[in-house]
Amino acid sequence: MPALTVLMPVYNSERFLAEAIESILHQTFGDFEFLIIDDGSTDKSQEIIHSYNDPRIRFLQNERNLGISPTLNKGIELASTELIARMDADDICHPTRLEKQYAYMQANPDCAMVSSLVRVVSENGNFVRQDQFDSRYFYYNLNFVCWIYHPTVLYRKPAVQEVGMYTAAYSEDFELFWQLARKHKIYNLPEALLDYRITDQSLHQVLKKQEYDQAQKEQLLRNFRYYAGPDYTLPDKYLACFQHDFTSLLKEQKVSSLYQCLKELQYLNQKILAKQNINFEPEAMAEAVFHKERFIVSTLVKQLPRHKAVLFLLRLGRFRQLKQLISAKLSRQKA
Template sequence: MNQPVLSVLMPVYNAEKYLVESIESILGQSLEEFEFIIIDDGSTDSSPQIVQSFTDKRIRFYQNGTNLGISTTLNKGIELAKTELIARMDADDISYPDRLREQYQYMVAHPDCALLSCWVRVIGEDKEVIRVDRFAAGYHYYNMAFISPMYHPSVLYRRSAVLEVGGYAQKYAEDYALFWALSRKYRIYNVEQVLLDYRVSSSSLHQVLRKQEYETAHAEQVLGNLRYYMGNEYQLGPSYLACLSHNFGPLLQENSVQQIVECLKQLETINEKIFTKPNVNLDLRAVKQAAISKRNFIISYYTQHLGYGQKVGLLLRTGSWRILYRTLRDSLNLRNSLTTENT
């Protein structure tokens, strides 16, 4: 085997249903010079036997004696890695053939970048396409304050940088916490190509099995992020915090245009701090564009889910004149159409 130029790190826990396809997607990469570290975290299904059925010498297989959890398992894998560049992979996802090559070449060409993701296609259990997430690379730094714009199995990072910030330090939302820590000190980026199929399944920890734990950890992470900009005493109501994290339901249930407007005012205050806080990733033009996009996204959601009067009120109070014009125009066209049909 040629000397590896990067390591692929995959934790496995009761993943027998999709494991073969996931492993094969890595072994079939156009870039072949890698080591493939697979760590079984105490599976009770046939996952270990499936891994052991592969004879490719690039695979380094380890088994935890008991279930240690994903953060401990990933930190173990990082310590075991022989290379500086580590690509994450999960046992139910599919990497496209050129994923490693594209990400490796970017990292070699940009030695100041410590964390790199890519666009992903989100699929269901039977590979039905749910959506394709194409996040603008220039928006990642801004968005990181409110959500994790990077899918965990899509990233490639530098081992030394991860170790320097303390590795995976959280039990839940562990990827978000790590990405945030890296983005405080190092450049982050996103390859604007779809290079991974991210599978949503009934066995997904953050989607199903530990959904509440991950949501709580995510909210705590976001509040901590905002305090980085606003100060350690900063507080934000739960429905506002959820809204800024793109969980719009709690604020919608309050059925108050005033509350939505107040939430957007909070966002404007936060934005001013983000615009002026020094960071290696701060591109002011891109950050301001990302802020406008986020504000418009929030307003667009609520105008689609509020009653007509509340919708118009929200658009007036937020100065969303273009959307207001389209809303009034569409309403007038509908009224004229109904009048024509009735005459």
């Protein structure tokens, strides 16, 4: 039996599929089965897959298009190993990805899932950016946004089955990772082990953007109710702010609304800090809370008219930031 399963769903992926397959087949760690499930492709995806004769490839074909979540759940059930590494058909694994993630899971048997950072690339493979996420803050930030790139994860099959596998349409990865983090240790390797490709067919950015946006809102409320109670709710503009989209709040230009949004965030942070969890590390959590609150306040202040920025900081009692704001203004006047 192989040491792990690489699970890759495919749907009309002919453009980038060969590069994705070869990035797996050329891994420095080779003891795996490569479970590829075609979800009813109508292009040349199946032809491309059949062009490889590597014995590690295990190809299955859905009789009809099921969608990403049912296909992934099918793959999890059919995987012959406890460890499952996710892969997408338009991304590129770095050669040592599986070696490093497998070694981490072997050394940390209490960890249910390990992920990594990514290099974000364009359709043509050109570098776009590399997010500098601090791995110590992943558990806290998973309450607000899915920092974890889905095709970077390697997880334990029993833990994923225990939490119900993929259940949420358009938010399947976010929901699964959040559920895992409630009961099991998770970890992110602080290095890029995958090139994550952004294309003009990206579901969450183009084809199904409205559905994904709504799923994100529902997911956030689900997360917050875990801490604040089943009836807890928030306006959409606050939910957007917590995900660093300040458009609605800034459009209103109401200091009272900005203040109330930050008070809600502080309330939620108190609830999160009071909830014990296997991933809870007090110092890292306190730092994550500090950085999130400070980033939101600083960003809003920079985009507000000066008099409203002053009123906002006064109401929050952020006198140090108010002093910095005034000092910066005086410096500009002297210049």
